Amino acid sequence: MIKITFPDGSVREYEAGITGLDIAKSISNSLARDIVSVSVNGTNLDATRPIHTDATIKLHKFDDPEGKYAFWHSSAHLMAEALEALYPGVKFGIGPPIDNGFYYDVDLGEDRVLTDADLPDIEAKMSELAKQKNDYQRQEVSKQEALDYFSDKGDEYKLELINELEDGTISFYQQGNFVDLCRGPHIPNTGFIKALKLTSIAGAYWRGDENRKQLTRVYGITFPKKSMLDEYLEMLEQAKERDHRKLGRELELFMFSNRVGQGLPIWLPKGAALRERLENFLRSVQRKHGYQQVITPHIGQKELYVTSGHYAKYGKDSFQPINTPAEGEEFLLKPMNCPHHCEIYNSKPRSYKDLPIRMAEFGTVYRYEQSGELHGLTRVRGFTQDDAHIFCRPDQLKDEFIKVIDIILYIFKVLDFNDYTAQISLRDPGNKDKYIGTDENWEKAEAAIIEAAEEKGLHTTVETGEAAFYGPKLDFMVKDAIGRKWQLGTIQVDYNLPDRFELEYIGSDDHRHRPVMIHRAPFGSMERFVAVLIEHTGGKFPLWLTPDQxxxxxxxxxxxxxxxxxxxxxxxxxxxxxxxxxxxxxxxxxxxxxxxxxxxxxxxxxxxxxxxxxxxxxxxxxxxxxxxxxxxxxxxxxxxxxxxxx
RNA sequence: GCCGAUGUAGCUCAGUUGGUCAGAGCAGCUGAUUUGUAAUCAGCAGGCCGUGGGUUCGACUCCCUCCAUCGGCUCCA
Missing domain, CATH: 3.40.50.800 (Anticodon-binding domain)
Known part of the structure; x- marks a missing residue:
């Protein structure tokens, strides 16, 4: 007999080898019908996996995140089974669960293209297979067996994945006639899937690498009840009503014109009034926090960006230089405000007593975004950053960083953004070529961010490899109406630009020292912020902000x-x-x-x-x-x- | 940039197998009505059917180019 401990602390005894599903049945049959997976000592497993030793377990229904994970993962397998039945010879990439549903990346071969019109057929096949209530059966296999199976099948994608796995940790799952390489867990059988909808088809590069083959990605979502699918579709409809592109047109806030150019937003009177009010609000907050406003031109000599390092990094993928008619000079539309601000810093000698210097500007910048990336006001080619640069002594860095966090949290509070997440982005230590600057400075900068976030008690996630090329950052993200995440506020530590522009101050020791820079933008950009504000409020802006009261x-x-x-x-x-x-x-x-x-x-x-x-x-x-x-x-x-x- | 889809009046959308198929509702204009808490009635006007080519006796409808938009991928200083 083994002892099973439940989340409420109660303990029951069962025969060794019992499954989570059987445990559920021992409690009630109706419970067993809803159980899709089981966490055993914290690991999410099949409800049908035998448990051999004393364990703490939690039974998962669809409502639990773990349950959804298993449910949608199994749904991806069901879709794959349907695809294989309909399109023999199809090869499979990966098919994971995601926040809302699942997808599977497939290679249908050169001469076959999947379109929206094919989705109903696939859905019908999936429903048919779901009704067969086929069990998801787990089988542990050796690496060689796994390789043999998929080389017989001719699926080079799975072979690539298997080659990266360690022998002894590989498992297959089978339902009906379909076998897939998978770690699990899965739901007991396909009959749990009562409602399904394939939502879209997209191209996706194999392993996210744009130099590799593009596979066809099919997105879908499934539910254990028909009514849940209806609710989900209804929710999507309502989200559409909040879309900032729709509301922006209806409330006459902004527009785009193909004659002006794609990705170049035009603010209409009401939108401009709203934005101006937001800017004034932030100006006033910043004034109280010791910032000074500056204004700099929209273009700058190419050499300025060669000095800053931006030209080497982004030059060829950016708007190309503007040439003067006679002297052969080259200017760039400014993609950043910081080089200009560095020049302001350099315009006179600075003393340690002058620091920190906080220089703010609503600076309009232009970046060549790929055409496929443009999206309403959230991703555009010309936008205004609520930018500021703080030049400070190294001993002031953490304090200044914390003060910026305070401003951002204050603004979020005033504007009722309660559902945000904070992300610390560090460099990828395995890929240092992508970044500029010394190891020592990177380490100092990353430590400063982590400490500041800790000191403010922020709940943060850490993303390695997401840093800017010149420094680590702390980003604040919020979700839009349909759950897509957008980065709003950002704070970035930078030791590199002060080096490149040879910024200095005279210390109390009468020697020259290098200041540290913080780049920060609480809104991120006025365009993106207003977009998110529109979706967040559904166009019902706070009274003080709204265009007409x-x-x-x-x-x-x-x-x-x-x-x-x-x-x-x-x-x-x-x-x-x-x-x-x-x-x-x-x-x-x-x-x-x-x-x-x-x-x-x-x-x-x-x-x-x-x-x-x-x-x-x-x-x-x-x-x-x-x-x-x-x-x-x-x-x-x-x-x-x-x-x-x- | 890549994959897929879409592109008909200011907006939302109909347009059957290529042959009076250029339509509707809302918005707009004109007139009537002078109104008490979420749509008053009538009339009028409005479109080179995204662009440029091609196929055809004939193209909104079929094919190609380009442009833009939408959903993803990649990218995002």
Whole structure:
């Protein structure tokens, strides 16, 4: 007998060799029907794996992340089985579970192309196979057996994967006629998969390497219940409604023009007003934190970027130099603000007493992004960074870094971004050629970031190999409406640029020293930040930020004069107010302005005119009752102040 | 840049096997209505069917080029 400990601490005894599934059955049959995998001593395993020794276990349903992992992993195998049945000879790359579903990379051969039209057939085959309730059977194999199997099959992708595995750790899983190299775990049988949808087809380079063959990637998602698939599809529909590209057009915030050029956003009046307000907000925060604003030109001599190292790294993949007509000079559209700021630093001798110097600029930069990468406002070719560079002494580095974290967290709090993650990006020690700078400086910089993040108690993930080429960084990421992650704020330590520009200060010892630089942008770029803000709020911006705060709706044209009086009064109080004086019924005006997400609708007619009052309606909430004008002004200012009171 | 898809009026979309198929709703304009908390009614106007080629007696419809957009991949100072 063995002792099995459950998450609640209770212990039961079972025969050695019992499976997680049997344990579930011993509790209840209905539970057993929902169990898709089991964690044994912290390792996620098949629910059908025998347990031979005392263990702590946790039974996973689909609702658990571990359960989803197994469920979608098994679904990928089911799809592969369907693909093999429909397209004999297909070769398989990898087929992992992902955040929302799974994919499988396949090679169909030279002359076969998969398109969206093929998806229903594959889905039908998968459903057919799922109904057979075939068990997922695990088999441990030797490396040689594994190699033999896939060389017989002629699948060079699997052979490549097997060659990187160690003998004795290799397992196959089989369901129906399909066998795959896989570590597991898997669900008990295909019958668990009750609802499925293949979502898209894409190209994906084998092993993520653009120099290798491009495989066909098929994405899908599955559920143990039909209703869950419906809910998921419904959620996707709702997410589409929040898409910043759609809302940007509907709320007239920004546009693109092919004549102007792809990836070059154009800010419309309302969008520009919103952005300006965000910039002023940050300016004011930065002023309080000892930053000074500077302004630098949009182009700079090529030599500037040769000095900074950016030209060597990005020159040939960037917008090409602008040539002068006569002297043969070359200028680059600025892709970065930092070289300009270094020149400002260098414009006069600096003392250790002057440091830190914090130089801020809303600097517009231009980068040649690959055409396939452009995406709404989040990935563009011309954008404005809320950039700043902090030049400080090495002994000030960690403090300054922490102060920047404080600013970013403050901004996130004011704007109600609570669901962010922080990522520390370090260099890949196995690939040092990708980076510039000395080992010693890298080590110092990475240590400073890790310590600062720890000191602020940030929950961070560490990504090796994700650093910028000149230094490590701390990035703040948030998710958009459909769960895609975007990097917003960033803080980067840089020892290299001060070297390259030979930045110096005179220390208390009367000797020359090299300052350290911090690059930082709390929003990242105004474009991306506004995009994420649009999706985060669904276009319902905070009152202090929104382009139009109030719209006055006269019941009929007879009350347009009174509406104008209300408008004048509010505009005098610095409340951004419009009138909807159209010859339409009040219901119509309410509907149209609700859809424009204007926070307050003021309905005025006979009664309001007589009492010098307004009937207040909050967007999305409905009628708030009647108030005197003065009262409404105070009511609004209370809401505006509350939002800035952090 | 690569793989796949898409591109018809300002927006959202119909357009059957190539042959009065250039349409609808919303938005816009004009008129009527003067309205009390999410769409008043009527009329009018609006499109070189993304671009450039080709096939055909005839192309929105078929083929190719290019451009742009969408979903991914790669990239992201």
């Amino acid at each position: 109030v719209v006055v709706l006269p019941i009929s044209e007879k009350y347009n004069d009174y509406a104008q009086k209300v408008l004048n009064y509010l505009n005098n109080c610095d409340i951004r107010t419009l009138i909807d004086g159209r010859n339409e019924k009040i219901g119509r005006k309410i509907r149209d302005n609700e859809l424009l997400r204007i926070p307050y609708l003021l309905i005025v007619g006979e009664n309001e005119q007589n009492e010098e009052s307004v009937s207040v309606r909050r967007q999305g909430e409905g009628d708030k009752g009647t108030m005197k004008l003065k009262e409404f002004e105070q009511y609004l200012n209370k809401e505006i102040d509350k939002l800035l009171l952090y």
